[in-house]
Amino acid sequence: MCLEEGRRAKEPTRAVDYAAVTRNGQQIYLANLHHAYTQGETRRAFAVRTRPQPVTTPLRPAAFEPVRWRQLLLFRMPPNYADRVALKRKIDAPDTDMLAHCDVVLRDRAARHSWSKKLTNEVRRSIKLLQALQDTPGAKIHASDVLELPRLGGTALSTMEILDAAGLLIDDRTLAVRHYFAKHTADLPPKMTEQLQLWLDVMIDGSRQAPRRRARHPQTAHLHILGMASILRSWAAAGHESLAEITKKEYLAALPDRGAHRNFAEQGFRSVFRILKARKQVFLDPTRGVKLTPVTASIPLPLDTDAIRKALNSPDLACACAVSMVAFHALTGPQVQGLLLTDVRDGKLYLDDRIIPLADPVRARLRAYLDHRTLTWPNTLNPHLFINRRTAHRLTPASRNFPWIKVDLKPQALREDRILQEIYATGGDVRRLSDLFGLSIEAGLRYANTLEHADLAENRVESSSNPGTG
Structure with a gap:
C-alpha cells in the first residue's frame, strides 16, 4: 500500500492500523510532491495536539486488569535481539488496553513533572518494547526486565516509575549484598551455607519470631561478610560441614591478629552465632564471653x-x-x-x-x-x-x-x-x-x-x- 495514505490516516502517537486504512481502498499519490506543501503545517498541527497541557485534576486511568495467569518457563533464555524485524512488527501493532492504561498515567506524570516530549516518547516506546518481549501478554512486568531496556535504546528508571504508578510492576531486584553473599559462600558446604543464609535473611528483613530483631542496614551485613569470608573458607578447608562444629578455641585461633578486619570478623560472628543459637541451629555460642577488640580511632586532620x-x-x-x-x-x-x-x-x-x-x-x-x-x-x-x-x-x-x-x-x-x-x-x-x-x-x-x-x-x-x- 502507499505509505502516504497510512501516514495521513493514522492517529498521532499511535501505530498505523493497516486493516482500517485498506478497508475502503487505497489512495495513490505522486511521489515526492506531498511533503513539499504539507510537512510544515502537519508538524505544527501535531505539535499543538501533543503539547503537554497543565492538568488541574488527575486523569483517570483506563479500566485495565492484568491477567492473573502466567506462562511458566522451563528455563529463561536471554531475549533474542537479533530478529529486529519481528520486534519492530510487534511494536508497530495497534495499542492494547495495557498500553492505553499506561499512556494515561504517563501523560499525567509528564504534565505534572514537566517531562520533555523526548522523554515522554522514550518512555512510551520503552513500554511497547516491554510488552513486545513479554512471555505472558497482559501480565505485570518484572523490574529485572525493565533494567534490560538500555540495551535496546530504552530508558529504565522513568519507565519503572510509570509502571509502578500504573500498578503493573513486580519489583524483583536483588540487593547488592545478596550478590556479594552468594559470591563469597559459593564454595562452602551446603549446611554451612544454609545457616549463613538464615542469618542474612534475618539481618536484611528482620524477624518477628521470638527473639524479635529489627532489620539492619545492608552495609552492616556487607562488612560482616567481608570480615568472615576468609575464616569461613579456612574452616571449610579444614573439614567442617556446619558452624555447630566450631569451638571457642578454633574461633579465637582463626581471628586476625589486629586491624579492622579483626573487628569486622568479631562483630560478624557474634551476630551469626546469636541468631543461630536463638533458632536452635547451634548448641554453643563460641563468641560468648569474648570481648570485642577496640578499633583504633583515626586522628582528624585539618584541610588546606x-x-x-x-x-x-x-x-x-x-x-x-x-x-x-x-x-x-x-x-x-x-x-x-x-x-x-x-x-x-x-x-x-x-x-x-x-x-x-x-x-x-x-x-x-x-x-x-x-x-x-x-x-x-x-x-x-x-x-x-x-x-x-x-x-x-x-x-x-x-x-x-x-x-x-x-x-x-x-x-x-x-x-x-x-x-x-x-x-x-x-x-x-x-x-x-x-x-x-x-x-x-x-x-x-x-x-x-x-x-x-x-x-x-x-x-x-x-x-x-x-x-x-x-
Missing part, C-alpha cells in the same frame, strides 16, 4: 585553607551552597543530601531536633542557589533542596556524590576540619561541640585529644584562618 576557599567560591552554585553548609555548620553528607526546602526558613536550618541559625556567607550562597534552582526548574515538584537534571522531574533525592563530585573535597573531611577549628577556638570545650554539632561525649573527646598532638600543634596557627571558623 586555599582548597576550602576555592570550593566556597565555586562557579557551580550548588557546590558553593553545599560546601558552605558543611564548612560553617559541620553537616554530614547524608544530612545535606536529605535536606528539604521546608527545612530552611526564616534564616534558620531546622535539622532533626536542632535549630541552626545560618551564617551570613551561607545565607548568601543559599539565596543564589535558590534563585538558580527556580530559574532552571520552575515547575519541579521535588521537595529536596539539592536537585539536578536527573532528579528535578522526580521526587527522589540526588545521589550522595552530588554536588561533591565537582569539587576536590569530601564532606566528612570538611566536617572534621570545621569541628577541629571549633575545638581550637574553645580550648577543648567538649560540651560546646555537643551543643553545636550534636556530637556525643566520645566523639567530642576524639577531637579534644588533638589539642596536644605534636603534628597538629605546628599547623594550628595556619589553620586558624580557615573560613569555617566562627
Whole structure:
C-alpha cells in the first residue's frame, strides 16, 4: 500500500492500523510532491495536539486488569535481539488496553513533572518494547526486565516509575549484598551455607519470631561478610560441614591478629552465632564471653585553607551552597543530601531536633542557589533542596556524590576540619561541640585529644584562618 495514505490516516502517537486504512481502498499519490506543501503545517498541527497541557485534576486511568495467569518457563533464555524485524512488527501493532492504561498515567506524570516530549516518547516506546518481549501478554512486568531496556535504546528508571504508578510492576531486584553473599559462600558446604543464609535473611528483613530483631542496614551485613569470608573458607578447608562444629578455641585461633578486619570478623560472628543459637541451629555460642577488640580511632586532620576557599567560591552554585553548609555548620553528607526546602526558613536550618541559625556567607550562597534552582526548574515538584537534571522531574533525592563530585573535597573531611577549628577556638570545650554539632561525649573527646598532638600543634596557627571558623 502507499505509505502516504497510512501516514495521513493514522492517529498521532499511535501505530498505523493497516486493516482500517485498506478497508475502503487505497489512495495513490505522486511521489515526492506531498511533503513539499504539507510537512510544515502537519508538524505544527501535531505539535499543538501533543503539547503537554497543565492538568488541574488527575486523569483517570483506563479500566485495565492484568491477567492473573502466567506462562511458566522451563528455563529463561536471554531475549533474542537479533530478529529486529519481528520486534519492530510487534511494536508497530495497534495499542492494547495495557498500553492505553499506561499512556494515561504517563501523560499525567509528564504534565505534572514537566517531562520533555523526548522523554515522554522514550518512555512510551520503552513500554511497547516491554510488552513486545513479554512471555505472558497482559501480565505485570518484572523490574529485572525493565533494567534490560538500555540495551535496546530504552530508558529504565522513568519507565519503572510509570509502571509502578500504573500498578503493573513486580519489583524483583536483588540487593547488592545478596550478590556479594552468594559470591563469597559459593564454595562452602551446603549446611554451612544454609545457616549463613538464615542469618542474612534475618539481618536484611528482620524477624518477628521470638527473639524479635529489627532489620539492619545492608552495609552492616556487607562488612560482616567481608570480615568472615576468609575464616569461613579456612574452616571449610579444614573439614567442617556446619558452624555447630566450631569451638571457642578454633574461633579465637582463626581471628586476625589486629586491624579492622579483626573487628569486622568479631562483630560478624557474634551476630551469626546469636541468631543461630536463638533458632536452635547451634548448641554453643563460641563468641560468648569474648570481648570485642577496640578499633583504633583515626586522628582528624585539618584541610588546606586555599582548597576550602576555592570550593566556597565555586562557579557551580550548588557546590558553593553545599560546601558552605558543611564548612560553617559541620553537616554530614547524608544530612545535606536529605535536606528539604521546608527545612530552611526564616534564616534558620531546622535539622532533626536542632535549630541552626545560618551564617551570613551561607545565607548568601543559599539565596543564589535558590534563585538558580527556580530559574532552571520552575515547575519541579521535588521537595529536596539539592536537585539536578536527573532528579528535578522526580521526587527522589540526588545521589550522595552530588554536588561533591565537582569539587576536590569530601564532606566528612570538611566536617572534621570545621569541628577541629571549633575545638581550637574553645580550648577543648567538649560540651560546646555537643551543643553545636550534636556530637556525643566520645566523639567530642576524639577531637579534644588533638589539642596536644605534636603534628597538629605546628599547623594550628595556619589553620586558624580557615573560613569555617566562627
